[in-house]
Amino acid sequence: MSAGTTGLDLDAPKPDAKEPNPVIRFLKGAELLGQCAVNPGETIVDHAEACGIRLPTNCTSGTCGTCMVSLILGEVPLPETLPPGLDDFLVEEGARLGCIGLPVGDVDIDIRPPI
Ligand code: FES
Numbered sequence: 813m814s815a816g817t818t819g820l821d822l823d824a825p826k827p828d829a830k831e832p833n834p835v836i837r838f839l840k841g842a843e844l845l846g847q848c849a850v851n852p853g854e855t856i857v858d859h860a861e862a863c864g865i866r867l868p869t870n871c872t873s874g875t876c877g878t879c880m881v882s883l884i885l886g887e888v889p890l891p892e893t894l895p896p897g898l899d900d901f902l903v904e905e906g907a908r909l910g911c912i913g914l915p916v917g918d919v920d921i922d923i924r925p926p927i
Pocket of ligand 1: 868870872876878880897912
C-alpha cells in the first residue's frame with residue numbers, strides 16, 4: 813500500500829516563526845531553574861529576580877564581570893564597544909553580563925559563566 817493522498821489534504825496550520833510571548837529560561841547545566849516572560853528593557857538580572865533566581869552582582873554597570881552568565885540560545889545583543897567586564901574571547905564562548913544584557917525574544921541562559 814502506498815501512503816498517497818486521499819484528496820482531503822487540508823491546509824495544516826503553520827506555526828508562526830516568532831513566538832508572541834517570548835520566554836527567558838534559566839538553567840544550570842541541564843537543570844531548569846526557572847522561566848518567565850521577557851520584558852523588553854529589563855536586564856537578565858531583572859528577569860532572574862522575577863523567576864526567583866538571584867544572580868551575583870557587584871558593579872551593576874558592566875565593569876566587574878561578577879554577573880557573567882552563558883547565553884545558550886537566543887539573542888542578547890552586545891554594545892558596540894565591549895564593556896570592561898567582557899572580552900572577545902569570552903563573548904565567543906557565549907558570555908553575557910547579566911546586569912546590562914537585555915534579552916530579545918526567546919532566550920536560554922546558563923547562570924554559570926562559560927569559563
Ligand atoms: S555586576 Fe559587574 S559587570 Fe555586572
